Amino acid sequence: MRTINKYRFFSIFQYDQEEEFLNEMSRKGYELVDISFIKYKFKETKDKDYVYKLDYIGNLKEDELEEYKQLFADNGWEYLLTLYEYAYFRKKSMVKEVDIFSDRESKLNMLHNILIKRALLMIPFIVLMIYINIFYDTETSSSFFEAIKAFITSVGSIYVLTFIFLAYNYFRIKNKIDKGLI
Amino acid sequence: MEKNIERIYIPMTETAFYILYSLQEPMHGYNIVQLVLKMTAGQIDIAPGTMYGTLSKMEKDGLIELVKKEDKRKIYKITDLGKKLLEIEIKRIERLYKNSRGEIYENY
Numbered sequence: 347m348r349t350i351n352k353y354r355f356f357s358i359f360q361y362d363q364e365e366e367f368l369n370e371m372s373r374k375g376y377e378l379v380d381i382s383f384i385k386y387k388f389k390e391t392k393d394k395d396y397v398y399k400l401d402y403i404g405n406l407k408e409d410e411l412e413e414y415k416q417l418f419a420d421n422g423w424e425y426l427l428t429l430y431e432y433a434y435f436r437k438k439s440m441v442k443e444v445d446i447f448s449d450r451e452s453k454l455n456m457l458h459n460i461l462i463k464r465a466l467l468m469i470p471f472i473v474l475m476i477y478i479n480i481f482y483d484t485e486t487s488s489s490f491f492e493a494i495k496a497f498i499t500s501v502g503s504i505y506v507l508t509f510i511f512l513a514y515n516y517f518r519i520k521n522k523i524d525k526g527l528i
Numbered sequence: 529m530e531k532n533i534e535r536i537y538i539p540m541t542e543t544a545f546y547i548l549y550s551l552q553e554p555m556h557g558y559n560i561v562q563l564v565l566k567m568t569a570g571q572i573d574i575a576p577g578t579m580y581g582t583l584s585k586m587e588k589d590g591l592i593e594l595v596k597k598e599d600k601r602k603i604y605k606i607t608d609l610g611k612k613l614l615e616i617e618i619k620r621i622e623r624l625y626k627n628s629r630g631e632i633y634e635n636y
Contacts (some may be wrong), residue, residue: 420558446577
């Protein structure tokens with residue numbers, strides 16, 4: 347069977363769009379084989395009825411992961427892989443509505459976990475950047491310090507833009523959950 | 529401490545109620561799913577992500593405890609604290625039920 351590669355980038359708060367992408371590929375007759383960073387490898391298949399779902403699992407210990415995978419397997423979900431603390435599952439289903447979560451609380455809980463464990467890691471750096479810019483803005487600073495400041499500021503700008511991008515997607519997903527769209 | 533737990537869990541989500549209710553007998557996650565499907569004529573189908581998250585949280589909060597492991601499946605059962613919360617929740621549901629039928633609830 348033919349394999350193809352697709353290149354896509356999804357941030358931590360775009361798992362709904364990533365699922366949609368995988369489901370779309372499935373409908374076109376391609377099943378997910380592997381992912382490495384932004385490269386999604388697919389294989390041609392006759393089975394077009396898979397629903398793909400992502401779950402944020404954080405750092406599960408090995409025995410916890412085994413229990414976790416077993417529970418999903420018992421419920422008919424095939425475990426595919428884990429990448430950047432997201433577990434990928436799929437299930438054969440004629441209806442699109444099957445889900446790995448069955449209530450609003452657990453959907454919000456996953457979103458909350460990503461926020462706490464991933465997105466907030468950015469905050470210390472942003473604080474450091476602001477601190478350096480505001481409190482060390484004097485004529486006495488050395489050229490070495492100026493160079494560090496310039497570096498931190500430029501890296502910091504990228505961070506701030508990323509942060510805004512993530513915040514936007516966080517509220518986009520939260521809104522979808524609140525409106526019962528996912 | 530227990531008062532805080534009560535504030536977190538009461539009123540319970542339907543998922544939490546059925547899981548805690550089921551664990552009056554020791555069983556693992558998928559047993560619970562099947563039992564609840566049977567009890568509710570298929571109306572409540574607890575998905576695995578929801579099940580795993582709720583079991584972990586309940587274990588952490590001391591409502592349920594690990595009894596043993598069977599292969600890779602963990603068997604849980606309710607604790608005394610869990611029983612207490614379940615009882616409070618059942619009383620609450622009884623009140624709701626009585627009131628929904630237009631009756632006055634009397635607390636004995």
